[in-house]
Amino acid sequence: MRTLANNEAELIIALHNGLFEEPLWKSFLDLLKAETKAGYANLVFRSNDNSVITSLSSGKALSPHLKELFNERFGSDPLLYHKMRQDRVYALHELINVHDPVQRALRDDILNPGGVRHVRTMRITEKNGVDAWLSVMAREEFGAAVSFLFTRLAPHLHTAFRTFDTLEKERIRSSISSEAMGRLNFGWLIVDANCQILDSTQNISGILQRTNVIGRGRHNHLTFSSSILEKEVSQLVKDISIGKVTRPKAINLSRDPWMDILVTQTPKSGLSPGSNAAAIVYVSGDRHSQRNRREQLVDLFGLLPSEARLAWELAQGRTIAEAATELNLTLETARNYSKKIYSKTGARGQVELVRIILTSVLAIV
DSSP states (O other): OOOTTTTHHHHHHHHHHGGGSSSTTHHHHHHHHHHHTOSEEEEEEEOTTSSSEEEEEEEOOOOHHHHHHHHHHHSSOOSOGGGSOBTOEEEHHHHOOTTSHHHHHIIIIIITTTTOOEEEEEEEEOTTSOEEEEEEEESSOOOHHHHHHHHHHHHHHHHHHHHHHHHHHHHHHHHHHHHHHHHTTEEEEEEOTTOBEEEEOTTHHHHHHTOSSEEEOGGGBEEESSHHHHHHHHHHHHHHHTTSOOSOEEEEEEETTEEEEEEEEOOOOTTOTTOOOOEEEEEEEOSSOHHHHHHHHHHHHOOOHHHHHHHHHHHTTOOHHHHHHHTTOOHHHHHHHHHHHHHHHTOSSHHHHHHHHHTSGGGGO
């Protein structure tokens, strides 16, 4: 017959694997409940002021009726969980002061009728603010082996929670970054030497759907509508993968709506020797056509349509002479329009006009 000590390794493995489960730590809690012969096992995270509580569990918890009774009678948990010393294993009788009528009522009217007669619980606190309690509950008394198991698990719980906190912070940062890039119509893809897509930002599908010049092909390969362009990018990625090219290269894909890519090598890491990543393809694509952008300039700055057409050409970095040729205007007419554009936008020249337009709300719509 296996003992708790023999199964300690299984619990530790489940604990660390639980960071990647959904729900979190389900296998660990299921295994802990089974190994301790508990009716219920749970892991609770609480903020210091109890304003945020996250509870993960295995087994049948208190019935909704008892929960309603608990909230009606006590409003908040009268047990002083925050006064528990970290890494010390407590039994239920150590948490309840029988001379306190409120705590005694909690035991006699709520916990015991709900099958919670015996408890083993431990508090785990981290400097980064993680405060958690691991508990098992049962009708029958636990043996000393359960308390010993909790003590043995304590250092692994600290490690798991530090890792969890780090992953959560990175997830939040990633989410914020993805949202910001999405608003700026900007994303990236990581590809291998054969241009197979290995990873990408969440918003990349939306960017690719707005154009037919770049997309995902069969077997998740990066494809282009132009065979010439596809050969150019494929060769570039292969050259990057063998170190033949180290300088990032920018390639324009479309002028209306504007879309371009920047292909560069991936950051090198000694932690992933088996990674097939060869290059990062940064993708920038406008949501709107030039016509839409011109109409938005009319709305935003009160420009006339003819002025908006010139303003947009100047915002793309063209000189007045180049813009005049593109729009079939005389140079004198273009200069007259530009004076009116600068006056209405408050720009003191083309450089400032570019900044005003490209940092306006047009950048996020």
